[in-house]
Amino acid sequence: MFFNNFISSDYEFNECTSRGACSVSPDITSLQEVILIFLRQLAFYELKLSSMDVQQFKNKDVLIEGVMSLENTKEYTQDQLLEIISGLYSDLVKTRRLYTKTCNERDIKCEDLKFALKLSPQMTLAAIIKEGEKAFLEKYKKISPAQKNITEILILVIKSVCANLIVLQSYAPIENSSYITVLKGLNLLNQTRVSLDKIKKMIDELAKTDLELISLRNKLQIKTYGKVSQKSVSLSTRPGKAILVSGRNFQNLYDILEATKDASIDIYSHSDLLIAHSFEAFNKFNHFKGHYGNCMENCVLDFATFPGAILLTKNSAQNLEYLYRGRLFSAEKLPPKGVVQIKDNDFTPLIESANDAKGFAKGREMGQIEVGYNYDVLMAEIEKISEKFKSGEIEHIFFIGMSNYSAAQNEYFTKLLKLLPKKTFVISFSYHNDADNILYINLVNNLPLAYNLLHEISEKLPLDDERVTFFLTKCDANSVSNMISLKNLGAKNIYLSKCPPMVISPTILSTLSTLYNIKNTTYPVNDLENILNNKETGI
Numbered sequence: 419m420f421f422n423n424f425i426s427s428d429y430e431f432n433e434c435t436s437r438g439a440c441s442v443s444p445d446i447t448s449l450q451e452v453i454l455i456f457l458r459q460l461a462f463y464e465l466k467l468s469s470m471d472v473q474q475f476k477n478k479d480v481l482i483e484g485v486m487s488l489e490n491t492k493e494y495t496q497d498q499l500l501e502i503i504s505g506l507y508s509d510l511v512k513t514r515r516l517y518t519k520t521c522n523e524r525d526i527k528c529e530d531l532k533f534a535l536k537l538s539p540q541m542t543l544a545a546i547i548k549e550g551e552k553a554f555l556e557k558y559k560k561i562s563p564a565q566k567n568i569t570e571i572l573i574l575v576i577k578s579v580c581a582n583l584i585v586l587q588s589y590a591p592i593e594n595s596s597y598i599t600v601l602k603g604l605n606l607l608n609q610t611r612v613s614l615d616k617i618k619k620m621i622d623e624l625a626k627t628d629l630e631l632i633s634l635r636n637k638l639q640i641k642t643y644g645k646v647s648q649k650s651v652s653l654s655t656r657p658g659k660a661i662l663v664s665g666r667n668f669q670n671l672y673d674i675l676e677a678t679k680d681a682s683i684d685i686y687s688h689s690d691l692l693i694a695h696s697f698e699a700f701n702k703f704n705h706f707k708g709h710y711g712n713c714m715e716n717c718v719l720d721f722a723t724f725p726g727a728i729l730l731t732k733n734s735a736q737n738l739e740y741l742y743r744g745r746l747f748s749a750e751k752l753p754p755k756g757v758v759q760i761k762d763n764d765f766t767p768l769i770e771s772a773n774d775a776k777g778f779a780k781g782r783e784m785g786q787i788e789v790g791y792n793y794d795v796l797m798a799e800i801e802k803i804s805e806k807f808k809s810g811e812i813e814h815i816f817f818i819g820m821s822n823y824s825a826a827q828n829e830y831f832t833k834l835l836k837l838l839p840k841k842t843f844v845i846s847f848s849y850h851n852d853a854d855n856i857l858y859i860n861l862v863n864n865l866p867l868a869y870n871l872l873h874e875i876s877e878k879l880p881l882d883d884e885r886v887t888f889f890l891t892k893c894d895a896n897s898v899s900n901m902i903s904l905k906n907l908g909a910k911n912i913y914l915s916k917c918p919p920m921v922i923s924p925t926i927l928s929t930l931s932t933l934y935n936i937k938n939t940t941y942p943v944n945d946l947e948n949i950l951n952n953k954e955t956g957i
Contacts, residue, residue: 448550636866644698652708665731696790882908893917
């Protein structure tokens with residue numbers, strides 16, 4: 419169903435290959451190191467000032483957004499990067515100064531950090547990159563390869579927590595407890611010599627916090643947008659002016675629907691916003707016509723063929739083709755190069771662009787797709803599966819998670835599903851066929867819905883049973899945290915599909931295997947043999 423994704427393991431088919439952006443350049447790595455240095459030192463002073471009851475997390479938004487900027491470094495212009503780095507450095511200097519002043523006023527000895535980097539207003543981006551490169555090389559001279567790898571896992575989980583915190587900001591202010599956990603994780607990076615057990619304990623604490631945030635996200639999105647039901651969503655288009663909304667941010671989508679309800683402009687969802695059609699609040703908009711495109715994450719082909727304006731929501735992955743300047747809009751504080759910024763929720767420029775565009779001349783019939791679920795029907799089906807599992811009629815259950823739908827994964831799971839013995843059963847959030855032993859639940863990569871449903875299923879099916887196997891197929895900022903959360907919830911067997919090295923490196927995968935017994939998929943025949951014959955169970 420979906421093809422042409424950026425983040426996939428089959429590089430010969432994805433768009434990053436054609437654009438030459440599949441690897442992270444040394445310059446980007448150096449800039450990320452600079453940002454990380456300022457973040458971990460800022461976390462140190464934030465914790466110190468909090469313990470002294472002087473300042474309660476004044477830099478909360480700055481720090482969380484700073485962590486997320488690590489994911490999007492390559493998308494910013496030089497001016498934007500300088501703005502991010504200089505802003506973080508300025509906040510670090512101010513926070514350190516306040517801490518030092520407080521120590522002097524109270525006549526106590528400061529536990530200070532030496533600035534790992536010092537910037538000046540005259541420094542160019544090239545000079546900052548050079549400083550970052552030196553710091554990066556110096557850091558890894560002081561720690562062992564094992565500590566380096568587990569530290570990278572720690573950073574990935576911190577990113578996942580911050581990604582969830584960013585989403586939660588659109589619902590309510592961020593509570594201090596989860597933010598403190600992030601601060602503790604970042605502050606641990608200030609220590610050169612720290613035991614692997616201590617880092618792992620911090621990772622597990624962050625993963626637990628991440629799971630709590632995902633649960634909170636689910637409650638708030640249901641409270642805000644209503645209950646989920648099963649819906650048939652049109653993939654067709656009709657003649658007229660149109661706006662495409664891409665990404666994951668429900669509030670951006672809802673706001674543009676409100677702003678255009680009297681404007682004679684049709685709105686189409688794109689990528690992960692397909693699931694919005696199943697929420698009650700979006701059903702009241704008659705001009706929310708359907709879903710456009712064949713890919714799940716910013717596809718150049720979809721953007722190029724859509725004859726209207728495009729809104730990139732702030733939680734969408736970037737990696738944009740800049741050939742469409744003037745038609746791409748975003749409500750982000752720092753939109754990518756070539757993207758017009760929407761300020762103060764004023765969508766006038768976006769609407770004007772849609773009206774100026776040619777729109778759909780004829781429209782096209784494309785069929786429909788089912789999303790969401792009917793809770794009562796689904797739970798009745800789970801009950802039947804549970805009874806068969808208890809009686810032995812079903813001998814093994816497979817869970818297939820959400821996916822980037824890469825060509826390689828499509829091929830893998832097409833073969834896997836054909837090879838499954840009759841006494842096995844699959845509960846899938848992505849890949850499926852018409853077999854009787856497959857239950858397909860299309861949640862369109864909505865992580866909160868998936869985890870909530872998994873919790874409901876766990877009341878009827880023992881997820882910690884050795885006869886249950888999980889396939890995790892989506893590679894993004896949340897992937898590592900999701901694996902660890904599942905493992906900590908008791909999952910015995912977890913397989914991870916191949917991820918591109920710029921998302922999860924081979925050394926990190928090896929460390930995950932050692933620490934959490936996470937396995938990598940190989941070939942469907944081999945993996946099935948190992949699973950069903952208990953050759954690689956995590957008992």
